[in-house]
Amino acid sequence: MARPAQEFLVYRGGKWVTKAVHDLNDHVTFDDIKFNYANIVDYIRIVMCVMAGFTMNTKWHLVTAFLILGSILLDWIDGPIARACNQCCIFGSGIDWLADILGTLVMMAWWTRYDYAVIPWLLIATSIEIGTGIFDFSVTATARYPKLKKGQSGFFLILEWSMPENGYTNLGTFLWLAYPFYCVFRTLEYCYGYYELVNMASLLTSVTESNFILTVFLLNRYFLFLPALLYIWCELAYGAHIIRSWIEISKTTKPSAEEIVYDDVTGSVMGGFIHYGILPSSYQTLLQDIYTDLQLKLHTEYKLALSERKVFWINIWQRTGKKTGLMVEFDQSRQLD
Numbered sequence: 267m268a269r270p271a272q273e274f275l276v277y278r279g280g281k282w283v284t285k286a287v288h289d290l291n292d293h294v295t296f297d298d299i300k301f302n303y304a305n306i307v308d309y310i311r312i313v314m315c316v317m318a319g320f321t322m323n324t325k326w327h328l329v330t331a332f333l334i335l336g337s338i339l340l341d342w343i344d345g346p347i348a349r350a351c352n353q354c355c356i357f358g359s360g361i362d363w364l365a366d367i368l369g370t371l372v373m374m375a376w377w378t379r380y381d382y383a384v385i386p387w388l389l390i391a392t393s394i395e396i397g398t399g400i401f402d403f404s405v406t407a408t409a410r411y412p413k414l415k416k417g418q419s420g421f422f423l424i425l426e427w428s429m430p431e432n433g434y435t436n437l438g439t440f441l442w443l444a445y446p447f448y449c450v451f452r453t454l455e456y457c458y459g460y461y462e463l464v465n466m467a468s469l470l471t472s473v474t475e476s477n478f479i480l481t482v483f484l485l486n487r488y489f490l491f492l493p494a495l496l497y498i499w500c501e502l503a504y505g506a507h508i509i510r511s512w513i514e515i516s517k518t519t520k521p522s523a524e525e526i527v528y529d530d531v532t533g534s535v536m537g538g539f540i541h542y543g544i545l546p547s548s549y550q551t552l553l554q555d556i557y558t559d560l561q562l563k564l565h566t567e568y569k570l571a572l573s574e575r576k577v578f579w580i581n582i583w584q585r586t587g588k589k590t591g592l593m594v595e596f597d598q599s600r601q602l603d
Contacts, residue, residue: 370392416430
């Protein structure tokens with residue numbers, strides 16, 4: 267059984283036009299998917315990012331780190347949950363990317379709070395991540411996701427190493443984790459006053475002296491820096507892959523006769539009419555009854571128009587000119603507002 271028709275805007279000839287779509291049973295609405303298990307995970311991720319935005323202004327540094335990294339690690343399971351429960355949906359992809367972007371922004375804001383010098387570099391990295399996310403979701407929403415073929419080379423070689431044919435390798439997963447961990451632990455250096463010490467200390471000395479915290483910071487700075495850079499390269503290459511595979515409806519595709527252009531000009535296919543929406547079924551029935559009644563009352567004019575193959579035009583109400591108001595009388599006149 268089909269659901270009632272809904273209106274959507276579709277792109278035709280460089281303009282947005284309205285089109286009535288009858289939702290079939292295999293279409294879903296927000297109410298159908300809002301409590302999908304994977305979506306609930308992403309709601310939690312979003313809340314964690316917002317909480318981190320508050321705690322980063324306090325002395326609860328480990329709490330902030332836990333919230334940011336926890337949100338990122340939960341991103342590891344939302345996809346598998348959606349696939350295991352057969353709950354994959356475009357809305358879920360959007361919520362997933364929203365959580366990703368929030369995590370990236372909070373992470374950037376936290377680090378730059380202590381070190382202004384990293385702002386240009388983090389801005390570049392964050393712009394790449396957000397840009398890739400926007401274009402990734404755009405193609406996801408079209409249900410035409412570009413396939414990543416084997417044999418990538420040159421600038422796109424990193425994709426062959428990390429995510430051939432759109433699937434993450436172990437290296438790809440490691441790079442994906444390396445970037446946020448690197449950023450968070452670099453920020454913690456400032457939070458706990460280790461920044462200057464890390465600049466002067468050596469890894470061998472910290473291990474010899476059993477300084478665990480210093481060792482962790484040194485390992486992070488010198489062993490995760492390159493993987494973090496490779497992750498940004500991977501994101502940039504994947505964003506470029508999406509853009510080079512971009513497909514959209516051409517402006518030369520003109521609206522069909524039944525589509526109403528949202529453009530009040532006489533050049534539109536519907537004569538410049540503005541579409542105000544679909545009437546409720548009761549009003550549709552009323553107009554149909556009026557039309558039937560007027561066909562009988564204007565029988566002679568109607569037959570003449572048919573014989574001459576002309577449009578049988580009935581102007582029920584006029585709002586401009588010398589005469590305004592109801593233009594013809596019919597049985598249902600009193601039912602009109």
